Amino acid sequence: MTKTLADTLAARETVYVNCGHAMCCKSTKLDIQALINRLGSGHGSMHWDLVGLFGCSDCKAAGRDRRPVFFTCIPHYEGQQRERNRDWKPTFDSTK
Structure with a gap:
């Protein structure tokens, strides 16, 4: 299953x-919502889905050669912790 922009937004990932x-x-x-507005919520959100768009x-203004971009995804740790510790x-x- 491909991870979509809607999945990324729902997971509150940065x-x-x-x-x-x-x-x-x-x-x-x-801005994930702006990407959804432009590309659609079903568009993939993984590296190969986005790399050609950016x-x-x-670098262009400085006249440097174009290099591939890469992505950093930061999970919504607070939400993950809340879910993990919900029943704790x-x-x-x-005796100690």
């Missing part, structure tokens, strides 16, 4: 696109 040029390394947070405007109950050993 995604950054990063320039792969060593002279630049610019990083920009993606290029670095700073502390136990205390009174």
Whole structure:
């Protein structure tokens, strides 16, 4: 099953696109809702689904050669922790 932009939005993940040029390394947070509005909610959200859509405007303006971009996905840790600990109950050993 392919992960979609709708899945990424629902999971509240943060995604950054990063320039792969060593002279630049610019990083920009993606607006997932804006991508959904442009590409549709069913569009894939994995690297190969998005890599061709992005290029670095700073490198282009500086006349540097185009390098592939890469992505950083940061999970919504607070939500994962809340779900993981939902049924957790502390136990205390009174024999110590």
